[in-house]
Amino acid sequence: MIRNVSNFAIGFFAAICAVFVPRLVAMLGGNGDIQTFHTNYIVLGIAFALIIGGVTAIFMHSKQKSAAETFMTALGIPALLAGALNSGTASSEMHNIESDKQKLIESLSQKSEVPIDEKAQSIETIQTAPSDHKPSSGMGFSLISSAYAQEVADSSNGGTGLNLGIRPEQKSYVIVLEKTGDKNKALQLAAELRQTLPKVAVVQAKDDYLVIENPEPQEKSGALLRAVELKKNSNLKPYLLQVK
Numbered sequence: 001m002i003r004n005v006s007n008f009a010i011g012f013f014a015a016i017c018a019v020f021v022p023r024l025v026a027m028l029g030g031n032g033d034i035q036t037f038h039t040n041y042i043v044l045g046i047a048f049a050l051i052i053g054g055v056t057a058i059f060m061h062s063k064q065k066s067a068a069e070t071f072m073t074a075l076g077i078p079a080l081l082a083g084a085l086n087s088g089t090a091s092s093e094m095h096n097i098e099s100d101k102q103k104l105i106e107s108l109s110q111k112s113e114v115p116i117d118e119k120a121q122s123i124e125t126i127q128t129a130p131s132d133h134k135p136s137s138g139m140g141f142s143l144i145s146s147a148y149a150q151e152v153a154d155s156s157n158g159g160t161g162l163n164l165g166i167r168p169e170q171k172s173y174v175i176v177l178e179k180t181g182d183k184n185k186a187l188q189l190a191a192e193l194r195q196t197l198p199k200v201a202v203v204q205a206k207d208d209y210l211v212i213e214n215p216e217p218q219e220k221s222g223a224l225l226r227a228v229e230l231k232k233n234s235n236l237k238p239y240l241l242q243v244k
Contacts, residue, residue, distance in 0.1 A: 004057045007070055011056025014074035015049035018082040052078050098168045105221055112228045115239040116173075116220070122244045123174070123203040127187060128215055129194055172217030173240045174203075175227045176210050183209050196234075210241070217243050 023037060056074040065073070109116050177193065177200070180186050186202045186209035193200045193211065201215040213230065217223075220240065227238040 004061060006067070007060040008053040008057040010053075010067060010070045011060075011074035012049045012053030014056070014071050015052035015078040015082075016045070018075060018078035019045040019048060019085075022082065022086050048078065048081075094168060101221070105224055108224060108228065109240075112224075112231065114224060114227045114231060116224070117176075117239060117241045120171070120242040120244045121205045123205045123210065123241075125215060126183070126202040126204055126209065127190065128201040129190075129199050170219050172243050173220050173223040174210075174215070174217055174243055175213040175223055175230065175238050176241050177213055177230075177236050177238050178211040179208050180211075181208055185209075186211050197230075205241070212241075213238065 020037075023041075052074060056070065060070055060073070105116075108114075177197075178186065178189050180189075183202075183204075190200045190202045190211050197213055199214045199216075201212055203210050203212055203215070213226070218226070223240050227240060230236050230238050
């Protein structure tokens with residue numbers, strides 16, 4: 001009887017470790033605004049540990065095992081299941097966050113009247129801005145908003161380096177300032193815009209020539225903020241185009 005109680009306690013403790021330790025680690029390096037332990041999760045975790053404790057007591061009933069061997073045996077299955085549960089929960093939460101983010105982006109797009117073309121197209125660069133081109137001081141907002149939009153895009157992509165976390169697949173967008181079927185017109189307009197927007201480039205998408213604000217694609221939220229800023233401070237009517 002004492003051995004059964006001991007095996008149950010070891011199995012219970014092993015399951016508790018498998019369920020709660022990953023969340024404790026997340027708390028150590030996480031954000032204080034994020035709730036890691038919900039009441040439902042704690043209750044289900046304890047119930048799960050009780051089941052594992054009972055299963056461990058049954059399996060180890062007639063076996064002569066040390067406490068360490070029993071703990072490692074009991075730890076295997078709950079650790080696997082708890083890892084799968086944590087991954088599934090994180091994935092579900094990320095889906096909800098991304099869904100809310102897309103709703104905010106759509107709302108901002110509608111209110112600012114900056115359309116978003118979600119039909120991904122391949123673009124071919126026709127002309128890019130000279131690397132030594134300097135922007136004039138006529139539109140100072142260009143420098144400030146470009147830096148801000150770039151920071152938003154970088155933070156949305158998780159920064160540089162290896163990122164093993166669960167994150168949504170990011171689509172790439174460019175800001176289209178003008179769309180025309182006349183190549184010469186596109187090149188002329190790009191040359192004029194470079195006086196204030198130094199990174200303007202001309203690309204071809206199917207049969208159209210597009211004057212874009214920056215040849216480097218951005219994440220949607222950063223690109224939209226930049227497009228809204230451009231529209232607010234100029235007579236341009238930009239829109240976003242998803243690119244492959």
